[in-house]
Amino acid sequence: MAAKKAKPLCGKPTSGVFCATDQYLRLQYITVRDSIPPVAEDNSLFIYVQSGRGYLSVNGVVFDLRPGCFCWLQSYHIFSIDALWEQELHLAVVMYDYPLSNYMTFHNDTAQGLRAFATTIPVYPLEGQTRDSVERLLTEFAECNDAHDSGSNLIKCGILGQLALIFFDLCGRYSITHPYSMHQWPLGWSLSLFISFFCSEDLIPKDVADTFGISIATLNRELRITTGMNFAQTLNRARINLACSAMLFSELSFHFIFSYCGFRSEVAFYRTFKDLKGMTPQEYRIRSVNTKGTPRKMVCETVERILYYMHSNYKEQISLKSMAQELYISENIIRTLLHEELHTNFKDILTSYRLRYAEALLAVTDLPILDISLASGFNSERTFSRLFNARNGMSPSAYRARYMGIAT
């Protein structure tokens, strides 16, 4: 399967071939008649071989491609695809962008799974039930390929997650029968993987060369052969990709992101970012939301935590202060977030939850209005009636007289 000696790259790798900014959540059907020159994508992508035969060269290692082969390529994989002589390779390609995969990653034991996943092969020939499930998932994805409404997007995200889980499962099974050993792979492959894996650490060429028992010159040469880049370029690219994967999370400041990705100073981060992406991090953040194809938005998990807390506790006597204490978020941050993200405030949301519950109780029970107001979290019947009147344009008893008949 894996050759000991890496196949050198022909030409400089290009990016944006399969993972352009207008290809989010979009299944592409690609026909390879001859070959696709080296590609270095900034996002991960799934490739499923529908028909035809050929080769996939990843970081200098060549894998056979035949119908039913399922690949998941990462940003640290520099790859090229060749079709066999006089054959056409028909591929289904879909990008699984890193911000989305970060959003869908749970549990702290994922790091262990990631290690197993990153140290195994990126191509698996599928058979039987697994092949059927992958094909079924891709068919379902294709059915809503051109729709970009929220519902279709959720379906597509769920399918991508399921494809990733299938791949994790394949890797897990493979890693049991083929334990990882650095010697098994060409040096360039192991180096590239090592640098991407630990790019957020304080990596210097000498340490990495010592880890592998080679000189710095060999380190750079081997990296150039397989990835077309030297140590510093490979490391910077990996760090900037890591930074980009966190850009869609609005809570993460640039200051936090640069130190997270292993940069020592903010200036170095800004300079490297601009060199590689051709724009500042601020511009990148704005552009990552305003995409041409599928609409995206920033992820703000704190707002969801706030809403969840209010949704679960609106019947209790909660206040902005008590919520801030429970969630360990300052009152000012809560105020600002609700205003910026939802254009509303704490009291408005709380009152609307309470009034909805009270409306339901008025319609389906014969409880006294005082009891309803207390059960819905209001302090007094008077406050409840005033707010109810303002919202519905009628008193609670008038509302009950109008709607209760249907329920009983």
Place this chain on the structure above:
Amino acid sequence: MKKLKYSRPFNSRDYFSENLLPSELFAGRKTIRQQIPFTQHDELELMLIRGGQGTLTVNATEFPLSQGSFFCFSPHHFHKLVPQKGYPIELSECHVNSGVYFYITACPYFGSAGKVPLYPPLHAELNPADALRAEILIDEIAKECQKKTLTAMETQRCFFLLLRLFGILEKFARIPEP
């Protein structure tokens, strides 16, 4: 060769992997032969009608039921099921912590709807193919829920199935009047 001395692969994962899914999840099938009085749950309930006929009353609104009716109830949706005589209602239901729904709405590809509590429940009439798809998804979640403890992978799988289920509801839901 030296042993790997680095321990934190893809450092940023530490931040993202703190997302823990709320664990309460229940899914299954039911056959309703007799009227069920008004009930309400503190979690979200997804209900898909697989067969039978009858009516569903949610607070003060009545819905005729048929195969493929799909609803999502919040805690303020008191609902009552009345099957028609001789046509018991067969349904698949899934109860999920509302935190999951709020987490789903944080998805970068989800529009900003769903923040305001809706008075009528989110409701869709699915065509047979999509109803079957939703039914299979609920059955798969039910299969996972039967296990006593879920591994990280199984929990993630449940989340992805729920994403697709909410996706189907969101895609075909009629926008309720305010």
